[in-house]
Amino acid sequence: MNNPQLNSHGELIHLLSLDGLPRDILHGILDRAEPFTAVAEREVKKVPLLRGKSVFNLFFENSTRTRTTFEIAAKRLSADVINLNINTSSAAKGESLLDTVDNLAAMQADMFVVRHASSGAPYLIARHLAATQRSHIHVVNAGDGRHAHPTQGLLDMYTIRHYKGDFTRLSVAVVGDILHSRVARSQLHALATLGVPDIRLVGPKTLLPTAAIQMIDNAPLRVCHDLADGLRGVDVVMMLRLQNERMQGALLPSPQEYYKSYGLTADKLALAKPDAIVMHPGPMNRGIEIDSAVADGKQAVILPQVTFGIAVRMAVMSMLAGGSQ
Amino acid sequence: MQTIPPATELIQQLVAQLRPHVMPATVLVGIHTGGVWVAESLHAALGLTTPLASIDVSFHRDDHHLGNGLRAGGRISHLPEDVEGAHLILVDDVLYTGRTIRAALNELFDYGRPARVDLAVLVDRGGRELPIAATWCAYTLSKPLPASQSFNLQRDANGQLSFSLGEK
Numbered sequence: 001m002n003n004p005q006l007n008s009h010g011e012l013i014h015l016l017s018l019d020g021l022p023r024d025i026l027h028g029i030l031d032r033a034e035p036f037t038a039v040a041e042r043e044v045k046k047v048p049l050l051r052g053k054s055v056f057n058l059f060f061e062n063s064t065r066t067r068t069t070f071e072i073a074a075k076r077l078s079a080d081v082i083n084l085n086i087n088t089s090s091a092a093k094g095e096s097l098l099d100t101v102d103n104l105a106a107m108q109a110d111m112f113v114v115r116h117a118s119s120g121a122p123y124l125i126a127r128h129l130a131a132t133q134r135s136h137i138h139v140v141n142a143g144d145g146r147h148a149h150p151t152q153g154l155l156d157m158y159t160i161r162h163y164k165g166d167f168t169r170l171s172v173a174v175v176g177d178i179l180h181s182r183v184a185r186s187q188l189h190a191l192a193t194l195g196v197p198d199i200r201l202v203g204p205k206t207l208l209p210t211a212a213i214q215m216i217d218n219a220p221l222r223v224c225h226d227l228a229d230g231l232r233g234v235d236v237v238m239m240l241r242l243q244n245e246r247m248q249g250a251l252l253p254s255p256q257e258y259y260k261s262y263g264l265t266a267d268k269l270a271l272a273k274p275d276a277i278v279m280h281p282g283p284m285n286r287g288i289e290i291d292s293a294v295a296d297g298k299q300a301v302i303l304p305q306v307t308f309g310i311a312v313r314m315a316v317m318s319m320l321a322g323g324s325q
Numbered sequence: 326m327q328t329i330p331p332a333t334e335l336i337q338q339l340v341a342q343l344r345p346h347v348m349p350a351t352v353l354v355g356i357h358t359g360g361v362w363v364a365e366s367l368h369a370a371l372g373l374t375t376p377l378a379s380i381d382v383s384f385h386r387d388d389h390h391l392g393n394g395l396r397a398g399g400r401i402s403h404l405p406e407d408v409e410g411a412h413l414i415l416v417d418d419v420l421y422t423g424r425t426i427r428a429a430l431n432e433l434f435d436y437g438r439p440a441r442v443d444l445a446v447l448v449d450r451g452g453r454e455l456p457i458a459a460t461w462c463a464y465t466l467s468k469p470l471p472a473s474q475s476f477n478l479q480r481d482a483n484g485q486l487s488f489s490l491g492e493k
Contacts, residue, residue: 031398035381038401043408044435047384049395315395322389 004126007135014126014139015316017148018189019216026193029315030158036311039076049318050079053110058100059142060086060116065282066142066152069306070113073313079111097121098128105129111138111317119145119182138320146182151316152281153186155309157194159301160236162308163277167191171198173230173272175262176240176289179207179251183281184240192219202230203262206251227262231271239264239280242289255288265291269299277301327466332478332486335447335463336363340370342461343414343445347371351412354378356429357400359418359478362486363447367416379403380415385428408437414460418478420446423457448488450476 005014005021012025039045055074059067067083074081086100095103101112114122122141129137143149157167164170172191178184178201191199201208202224224230231237242258252258269278278290278300286292294300352375355364361379368377383399405411415429426444433439443460451469470476475493480486 032395035383035399035401039384042435043437047435048431049384049389318389318395322395 004123004130012316012319013135014122014141015150015320016122016126016139016141018150018153018186018193019148021189021193023193023195026154026157026190029154029312029319030161032319033154033158033308033312033315036076036314037308039314040307040310046076046078048078050074050077050110050321053077053079053321054108055079055081055111055113055317056104056109057081057083057113057142058086058104058115059084060097060114060121061143062087063115063143065306066115069309070140070142070151070313073310074111074113074317076310077314077317079317097124101125101128102132105134105137109137111140111320113140113142114144115142116144119147121145138317140316140320143182146180147185149182149186149281151309151313152183153190154316155305155312156183156187156238156279156281157190158308158312159277159279159305162304163301164235167194167196170196170236171200171234172196172236172238173200173202173224173234174238174240175202175227175230175264177207177242178203178240179209180243181240187238188216188219188221192216192221196220198222198234200224200230200234202227204252204258227264227268228271231268234272235276237264237269237272237276237278239278239284239290241281241283242285255285259288263287263289263291264294266293266297269294269297275299279305282306327468329448329466329488329490330464332447332488336366336370336486338463339363339445339447339461340367342463343367343371346443346461347373347414348412350375351414352376352378352405354380354404354413354415354429354433356415356417356425357381360416362478362480363418364416366486367445376405378405378413380429380432382425382428382432385431387424387428402432402436404433404436408433408439410438410440412441412443413439414443414445417444417446418448419476420444420449420457420459420462421452421476423453423455426457427455447478448476 003020005016007013057067057070071081121144122139126139141150174184197220199220200222280302284290284295353364353368355361380402381400445461446459447463449462449465473493476490478486479489
């Protein structure tokens with residue numbers, strides 16, 4: 001199979017999706033991320049791995065947290081970072097995506113970090129670069145449409161491995177708006193590849209079609225429309241954000257109704273294992289998908305996720321720029 | 326083929342060389358991975374009370390951009406709280422091109438400005454590509470090893486150290 005993310009030696013050259021990345025590559029990224037967690041503790045919070053490289057953050061869709069964490073990661077690797085908010089830039093003047101890419105490539109870009117509302121946009125860029133003999137420019141998908149958000153999926157796996165160790169003995173619930181969530185897709189691919197034997201998809205029928213069970217071939221997925229069923233005895237609860245901005249039509253009666261059935265409260269969380277961890281990719285809608293008492297509670301690892309995210313992004317960018325023996 | 330004395334013997338020689346120079350506040354810093362093993366032995370034999378430190382040079386390797394990449398199995402450096410003003414002795418198994426030592430110095434200085442840094446190695450195999458020399462060295466090969474040969478310290482299941490020489 002031709003995977004555009006890998007070169008002929010099986011090394012990662014772009015990070016577009018976790019779909020199709022083998023287990024040893026996923027573990028390889030998580031292993032390499034670990035030393036980077038210590039960089040923030042030093043007197044000098046910088047290492048020179050990307051010195052002299054130019055990283056362009058191409059954000060065709062708004063995002064503060066993801067853009068900031070990519071920016072911090074690239075800066076701690078000593079890269080030069082150029083942020084472009086295309087909403088307010090050339091695209092608004094009618095320039096096509098590939099023309100924008102060509103112009104930035106002509107400015108000697110080494111890496112593009114791409115966020116786009118259309119699924120597949122980062123693939124389009126990677127293919128265009130390959131077709132024009134510019135495969136030395138690396139592409140990182142920072143979220144495309146409903147398709148994938150691979151660095152979020154990786155930082156979530158890093159968090160799970162940090163707190164729980166072995167993936168092959170875990171029960172994991174992914175709760176919420178699975179239909180619209182690129183985060184969920186990346187999480188599910190990674191959980192399945194890493195060998196989690198019990199993955200539960202939890203949400204209302206409108207946000208979690210029964211067909212979702214076929215989302216990933218041969219994965220041990222179970223659909224639960226009842227939150228209690230989904231949470232009973234799990235080690236990890238991965239909450240998703242209710243994506244108001246992506247919802248067209250009446251998929252939900254009201255946020256209050258949703259909270260009543262699917263909001264994570266302390267009572268509901270008590271059904272999971274006593275040492276279960278609670279994760280959320282942010283930004284959180286308190287009082288809609290998660291209660292403040294849980295979000296700020298002992299079991300929440302939501303802020304560590306953010307910190308780990310920087311280390312994971314540093315590992316990914318260094319692997320792309322320098323190869324991964 | 327040159328005969329190299331056993332690693333345990335070389336460690337004893339290095340201990341004898343170091344003993345007059347270690348002060349109560351001296352900190353040994355082993356370079357991952359072989360250097361940490363040597364530093365552990367030196368630390369015990371010298372009876373040092375300062376904690377043993379270790380350093381990983383992955384972040385400062387000078388061949389990252391050449392596609393040699395970020396190797397798996399990188400470790401976190403464990404350096405003293407206060408590198409500023411400290412007397413540190415970097416410890417490695419084999420001194421070769423000098424590039425690892427250059428990277429280790431850069432890594433060290435990310436944590437502070439030491440008062441003094443020395444270098445102790447078991448074997449100098451020759452082949453330097455940078456102006457770097459060891460302060461103490463237990464054994465210098467009479468003739469540099471060719472670049473085609475690998476020369477590394479190994480540790481077996483019982484913790485015994487020995488050198489292995491082979492073709493790359």
